[in-house]
Amino acid sequence: MIPLADTGFAEATWILVVKSLVIFLAVFAVLPLMTVLERKLIGRFQNRYGPNRVGPFGILQPLADVGKLLGKEAFRPANAIPTLFVLGPVLVVLSGVLALAILPFGDVKDGVGFYGIDVSIGILYFFAVGSIAFYGLLLGGWASGSKYSFLGAMRSAAQLISYEVSMGLSLLGVIMIAGSLSLVDIVHEQDEVWFIVPQLVGFLIFMVAGFAETNRAPFDLPEADAELVQGYMTEYGGMRFGTFLLVEYMEITVVSGIAAAMFLGGWMGPGPGWLDPIWMAAKMFALILFFIWVRATLPRLRYDQLMSLGWKVLLPLATVNVLVTAVLVVIL
Numbered sequence: 001m002i003p004l005a006d007t008g009f010a011e012a013t014w015i016l017v018v019k020s021l022v023i024f025l026a027v028f029a030v031l032p033l034m035t036v037l038e039r040k041l042i043g044r045f046q047n048r049y050g051p052n053r054v055g056p057f058g059i060l061q062p063l064a065d066v067g068k069l070l071g072k073e074a075f076r077p078a079n080a081i082p083t084l085f086v087l088g089p090v091l092v093v094l095s096g097v098l099a100l101a102i103l104p105f106g107d108v109k110d111g112v113g114f115y116g117i118d119v120s121i122g123i124l125y126f127f128a129v130g131s132i133a134f135y136g137l138l139l140g141g142w143a144s145g146s147k148y149s150f151l152g153a154m155r156s157a158a159q160l161i162s163y164e165v166s167m168g169l170s171l172l173g174v175i176m177i178a179g180s181l182s183l184v185d186i187v188h189e190q191d192e193v194w195f196i197v198p199q200l201v202g203f204l205i206f207m208v209a210g211f212a213e214t215n216r217a218p219f220d221l222p223e224a225d226a227e228l229v230q231g232y233m234t235e236y237g238g239m240r241f242g243t244f245l246l247v248e249y250m251e252i253t254v255v256s257g258i259a260a261a262m263f264l265g266g267w268m269g270p271g272p273g274w275l276d277p278i279w280m281a282a283k284m285f286a287l288i289l290f291f292i293w294v295r296a297t298l299p300r301l302r303y304d305q306l307m308s309l310g311w312k313v314l315l316p317l318a319t320v321n322v323l324v325t326a327v328l329v330v331i332l
Contacts, residue, residue, distance in 0.1 A: 088140025
């Protein structure tokens with residue numbers, strides 16, 4: 001006979017698992033459409049059409065892309081390290097999936113929260129699981145046995161470490177104002193004023209660091225095709241290559257979700273409570289469009305410019321923002 005306490009714990013665990021799976025499947029279903037959206041918007045920015053042949057308005061282009069990738073040979077260089085070569089994309093996917101679980105899409109209703117998990121150390125959890133992707137990129141580039149892949153992995157390591165420091169400091173101001181590391185608690189604290197108002201500097205630093213963390217233009221040095229063929233992904237083909245591309249959009253979604261929850265009020269918005277997930281999704285969608293807009297607008301930085309921006313501009317700004325916020329929180 002199972003004790004009642006154990007039964008309640010098992011039921012709560014299953015609820016968390018189901019909620020996390022629903023969030024993951026919903027986001028995973030949207031990711032292929034994001035590829036079409038990006039190609040369409042960049043086409044319009046560059047005065048061309050973008051995908052417009054497969055399906056109505058080219059909306060079925062992801063099916064053609066997946067079919068092509070599935071049909072490609074899973075090639076591996078002779079001097080690659082087989083186990084680590086396969087482990088690279090697996091770790092990157094694992095990092096993105098785990099991070100999706102903490103995105104809050106709504107408040108608690110009927111005893112069930114519209115989020116996978118609400119941990120008391122939500123932001124620390126985000127950085128912890130995000131660091132797994134670092135090892136995936138590093139392993140993938142090093143285990144490929146290619147100088148282009150290895151150089152791309154080294155660039156990725158330096159870039160992620162440099163900008164993760166500024167990203168962490170940019171969130172400290174919000175954490176001090178809210179008095180919690182939980183994303184759900186932080187959203188609740190924005191019922192009157194969104195934290196982007198007192199923490200505009202932190203928001204801007206977080207978004208710039210987010211571009212670097214996701215390897216998006218103008219910070220796409222780890223996969224610069226003009227210099228490194230495709231960087232750490234050079235020797236990957238088929239769905240392993242497709243995995244890296246898919247995770248890039250997943251990371252954009254996660255960064256947009258964290259920014260929306262930390263600075264833009266999360267699910268907060270006018271109207272009845274059933275609109276909460278729609279408000280959260282709308283804010284994330286606006287930030288995703290911003291990612292696409294910047295990619296179509298700005299050229300790639302030189303590597304020395306990238307490092308200088310991270311260590312000489314963003315880090316001092318983030319540090320000053322933390323100090324000023326700390327003083328104001330103590331005084332007020």
